[in-house]
Amino acid sequence: MMAVTYRWYTAPPASPEVALPLPPPVGTSPAPKAVAMIVPPPTIKPEAKPKELPAANRFDFYDVLPNQEKKSLAPGRPLAVTSANISAPTPITAPEKTPRYILQAGAFRNIADADKVKVKLAFQGIESTVQAGTGGNHQNLYRVRIGPVTGQSAVDSMRQRLRAQGITPLVVKSPD
Numbered sequence: 357m358m359a360v361t362y363r364w365y366t367a368p369p370a371s372p373e374v375a376l377p378l379p380p381p382v383g384t385s386p387a388p389k390a391v392a393m394i395v396p397p398p399t400i401k402p403e404a405k406p407k408e409l410p411a412a413n414r415f416d417f418y419d420v421l422p423n424q425e426k427k428s429l430a431p432g433r434p435l436a437v438t439s440a441n442i443s444a445p446t447p448i449t450a451p452e453k454t455p456r457y458i459l460q461a462g463a464f465r466n467i468a469d470a471d472k473v474k475v476k477l478a479f480q481g482i483e484s485t486v487q488a489g490t491g492g493n494h495q496n497l498y499r500v501r502i503g504p505v506t507g508q509s510a511v512d513s514m515r516q517r518l519r520a521q522g523i524t525p526l527v528v529k530s531p532d
Contacts, residue, residue, distance in 0.1 A: 456530035458503040470498035
């Protein structure tokens with residue numbers, strides 16, 4: 357029994373399997389056959405040469421540049437430097453700075469009070485900020501500030517708007 361089992365595992369198959377081509381799927385047309393076409397090579401046309409312009413008209417910078425006096429140096433002669441050729445340097449002046457101011461609408465020990473004033477100003481269309489700091493006796497202070505405002509006339513009109521709301525502002529010159 358052992359010999360038969362061994363023979364069955366080691367023996368080659370009785371007939372080799374041959375792969376047959378599969379028929380095309382139903383409902384499809386056969387693949388088109390390749391057709392050779394002869395295409396003539398493209399004709400190369402000679403390029404037209406650009407029309408040569410005379411040397412004087414070939415460059416347009418002759419027309420673009422203004423007619424300026426041409427200074428040429430003779431070989432071996434340096435250009436004479438005179439006081440007529442040199443202009444005095446013009447001093448550069450800084451533009452005048454318009455003073456800028458910050459208006460302080462109040463200083464409070466409690467942040468809730470500072471926020472109330474900030475909201476009151478916001479309803480009037482005045483943008484303000486609350487800045488935290490310390491007072492003279494090292495207590496926390498919350499300052500409600502407006503600005504910076506540029507120019508004395510803008511400061512005066514802002515003062516009038518604040519006084520109409522019952523706020524007496526303190527005007528401080530901006531450090532910048």
